[in-house]
Amino acid sequence: MTSSFSNLSLAEPLARAVAEMGYESMTPIQEQAIPVVLTGQDVMGAAQTGTGKTAAFSLPLLQRLLKHESSSTSPARHPVRALVLLPTRELADQVAQQVALYAKYTKLRSTVVFGGMDMKPQTLELKKGVEILVATPGRLLDHIEAKNAVLNQVEYVVLDEADRMLDIGFLPDLQRILSYLPKQRTTLLFSATFSPEIKRLAGSYLQNPVTIEVARPNETASTVEQHFYSAGDDDKRRAIHQVLKSRGIKQAFIFVNSKLGCARLARSLEREGLKTTALHGDKSQDERLKALEAFKSGEVDLLVCTDVAARGLDIKDVPAVFNFDVPFNAEDYVHRIGRTGRAGASGLAVTLVSGSDTRLVADIEKLLKTKIEIEAIEYDNERPQGRFNDGRRVWHEAEEGASAPRATHPERAGRSRGGFRPAPVSRDPFFDKPYEAPAESQAPGWEAPARPARSSSSPNIKQRRMVAALFKSPPAPEPVNES
DSSP states (O other): OOOBGGGSOOOHHHHHHHHHTTOOBOOHHHHHHHHHHHTTOOEEEEOOTTSOHHHHHHHHHHHHHGGGOOOOOOGGGSOOOEEEEOSSHHHHHHHHHHHHHHTTTSSOOEEEEOTTSOHHHHHHHHHHOOSEEEEOHHHHHHHHHTTOOOOTTOOEEEETTHHHHHHHTOHHHHHHHHHTSOSSSEEEEEESSOOHHHHHHHHHHOSSOEEEEOSOTTOOOTTEEEEEEEOOGGGHHHHHHHHHHHHTOOOEEEEOSOHHHHHHHHHHHHHTTOOEEEEOTTSOHHHHHHHHHHHHHTSOSEEEEOGGGSSSOOOTTOOEEEESSOOSSHHHHHHHHTTSSGGGOOEEEEEEEOGGGHHHHHHHHHHHTSOOOEEEOOOOSSOOOOBOTTSOBOOOOSSTTOSSOOOSSGGGTTOOGGGOOOOOSSSOTTTOOOOOOOGGGGSTTOOOOOOOOOOSSOOOHHHHHHHHHHTTSOOOOOOOOOO
16 A cells, blocks of 8 residues: 555654645655665665656655754855755756755755856855755866865765766766765665666665665556557658547647757647747757746647656656657657656657658567557548648748748648759758659659749740740740731
């Protein structure tokens, strides 16, 4: 039987915050990790994303820090006692928000530091004194070198999403940071999988850790309904419209493999009347935070993102995830669909599979140890037509930055005058569909003639006959001089 938070005997300020946030039953990782962390032992925890890891380590750490809570305003009375390291800016900001909510009725101070933002505001917060510091490794080293952060009194360190930090290449940074910490401390390591690299990291920095594993490595949540639909590159947006409509889905993540594809897909869906924003690495940190906030608040229905957002983002009640592109790395499939069906809620994961994705789907099958059935998607009779909110027809531009509409009908979108086939500006299948040529161009070996320059005077009869011969049509009659 699942334990309740009311049975934890948390300090009154923490219990009040937890009740205010609506927490009732603990998730498996919380149920197993919280009692162990409360004893001060090292922990090596493996759990799939969306299982409540933040509360699993934050609540017991705050409980232990409260034993020496200081009400003094002096920064010296608020040294860094707990350090939480995370791989991405978004995840660091999210965990910091959660910690602040848990500690809102205590006198404990917390802050977050990550790259992509001005260091000055972060420095001011650090100078005030904080007990709990949430950080990404690179920016933390910047503050250490600037002597803004002193870590010689750290009692607890948390390495969250440790496998992701190693994937990004943070191991040297982690080793440097850990060298600044006291040897006598409690270390908590959480990872999606226990890879050999993670085990070596744990062996170097954890002391007799208690191993907690609540799910098999790379297991997908049982609450997520998974579908793989066959969809050609030209039909994927149509498939998204169909699933959203048939399932009555109001919000969803849509994952793509490239930053360029992310930006273009978001813009295209926005033109088709869906409230959409993009989240990818070329966005400034301020833009990324605003995009997440708009999605969390419901101002935006679809968050189109690259794998920068695939791990750790805890946005409640997102009913669906779309894999617009099958991920290159099979493990990323698990982390992507972990954005839905979180903490016991049900969710839908839709992966759109084109003909070139056979090997990638096979990799996912191998990882999940299950056979994947590729289903056909049933469409409504009419293709979705992109529209503005006022009902005007959307003009899909054939090239990015085109200044005028290029088509009046979806079947002739992007047709050029004279049957030319301009070279596409990129390999994006949704913005660079092949141009249709006139019927005459279909003959083998046919090449479009150069269009004669326009002139204010009529072309002479010789020029007219040459052009007519190229198009295999009879020449126009010679104009009659009626004067």
